[in-house]
Amino acid sequence: MRKETSTNTLNAKELYETCGMAIAVRILGGRWKPGIIWHLGHNRVRYSQLKALIPNISERMLVQQLKELEKYGFVERFAFPEVPPRVEYALSEEGKTLLPIVQSLADWGNAQREKIKIPV
Amino acid sequence: MRKETSTNTLNAKELYETCGMAIAVRILGGRWKPGIIWHLGHNRVRYSQLKALIPNISERMLVQQLKELEKYGFVERFAFPEVPPRVEYALSEEGKTLLPIVQSLADWGNAQREKIKIPV
DNA sequence: CAGCATCCTTTGGGATACTG
DNA sequence: CAGTATCCCAAAGGATGCTG
Numbered sequence: 001m002r003k004e005t006s007t008n009t010l011n012a013k014e015l016y017e018t019c020g021m022a023i024a025v026r027i028l029g030g031r032w033k034p035g036i037i038w039h040l041g042h043n044r045v046r047y048s049q050l051k052a053l054i055p056n057i058s059e060r061m062l063v064q065q066l067k068e069l070e071k072y073g074f075v076e077r078f079a080f081p082e083v084p085p086r087v088e089y090a091l092s093e094e095g096k097t098l099l100p101i102v103q104s105l106a107d108w109g110n111a112q113r114e115k116i117k118i119p120v
Numbered sequence: 121m122r123k124e125t126s127t128n129t130l131n132a133k134e135l136y137e138t139c140g141m142a143i144a145v146r147i148l149g150g151r152w153k154p155g156i157i158w159h160l161g162h163n164r165v166r167y168s169q170l171k172a173l174i175p176n177i178s179e180r181m182l183v184q185q186l187k188e189l190e191k192y193g194f195v196e197r198f199a200f201p202e203v204p205p206r207v208e209y210a211l212s213e214e215g216k217t218l219l220p221i222v223q224s225l226a227d228w229g230n231a232q233r234e235k236i237k238i239p240v
Numbered sequence: 241c242a243g244c245a246t247c248c249t250t251t252g253g254g255a256t257a258c259t260g
Numbered sequence: 261c262a263g264t265a266t267c268c269c270a271a272a273g274g275a276t277g278c279t280g
Contacts, residue, residue, distance in 0.1 A: 020229030021155050021222070027232070028225070030272070031149065035141050047242055058274060063243065084241045085280085094235075101228060102141070104221050105148070109140030112147070115214075150252070167262055178254060183263065204261040205260085244279075251272070259264070 027072065028098070032057055032065045037074070037091065038102040044078065044088040074098065147192065148218070152177055152185045157194070157211065158222040164198065164208040194218065 028034060032054070039045060039053045051062055066089060069075035074095030080086040091099070148154060152174070159165065159173045171182055186209060189195035194215030200206040211219070 019226070020231070020233060021158060021226040022151075022229065023232050024225040024229030025151055025154055027229075029149075029151065031142075031145055032273090034145055038141060051242095059243070060245095060275090061273065064273095079242090082241095083280095085243085087242060097228065097231075101221070101224050104224065105144040106139070106141040108217065108221060109142065109144030109147075111140070111217075112143050113140060152253090171262095179263070180255090180265095181253065184253095199262090202261095203260095205263085207262060242280095245277085247275085247277105249272105249274075252270085254269080255267085257265085257267105260262095 024101075027074075028101070030065070032061055033069065034102045034105055036062070036065055036069065037095065037098050038106055040075070040089060040091045040095075041099065042091070042096070044090040047087045047089065050089065069095065144221075147194075148221070150185070152181055153189065154222045154225055156182070156185055156189065157215065157218050158226055160195070160209060160211045160215075161219065162211070162216070164210040167207045167209065170209065189215065 035054055035057075036050065039050060045053070047062075050066075051057065051059070054062070066075060066077070070077055073092055076090050076092050076095075078088045078090070080088075148157075155174055155177075156170065159170060165173070167182075170186075171177065171179065174182070186195060186197070190197055193212055196210050196212050196215075198208045198210070200208075
């Protein structure tokens with residue numbers, strides 16, 4: 001078992017030397033987290049459902065990002081001891097504070113779709 | 121001269137296959153763009169000023185990110201034919217639509233500074 | 241079903257030196 | 261002052277195969 005180099009871990013030094021923007025970018029950074037948060041919204045969502053909602057994401061990324069969000073307390077994980085297994089994810093109260101941000105990202109992006117000039 | 125692989129170029133295929141969120145993440149993605157946009161705000165800012173406002177950023181990154189933002193039309197560049205040279209950057213009208221997003225990122229990040237649990 | 245492990249490629253970003 | 265050019269490393273992400 002090889003230890004995955006833990007990225008996005010804010011240690012005390014980094015935390016207090018950076019401004020809020022830097023913190024936000026580190027926590028929300030990457031290609032997937034905003035989409036995951038957006039799809040969680042206010043509901044509980046099953047792992048398989050989440051995977052279906054986010055086409056192109058690999059299982060590796062989905063699990064990894066969910067774990068990071070869980071580690072920071074933005075996402076809660078509910079595992080049911082059933083066979084076959086069932087796991088649901090949801091935003092914590094803290095995580096829900098991210099919803100306005102990701103919503104405005106999504107809205108902005110959708111508005112761009114019509115306006116942007118296509119290179120090539 | 122080695123051609124820098126052009127990142128963040130949305131071609132037609134990528135553009136129309138993705139949702140708004142994916143577009144927003146691609147355009148705003150990375151460690152620096154939100155901070156650059158935030159510091160530009162509603163003013164014109166000189167290159168050297170921008171560099172001072174964003175500690176830790178290298179010239180390479182600052183120039184590269186500004187060029188990308190300019191390519192998409194979110195940033196305008198004003199070069200004055202003087203010696204020593206002077207260059208100012210500002211958000212275009214289109215670019216200013218990003219301000220609410222980056223502002224909410226900054227606000228959220230600042231709010232986190234007090235709340236977050238410090239690992240190690 | 242909901243993952244984990246491993247290998248690999250691509251991208252982002254830092255350091256340094258140099259220039260019109 | 262406002263950049264370029266080059267080299268290099270680290271982090272992000274993809275593909276595939278396997279498991280409780």
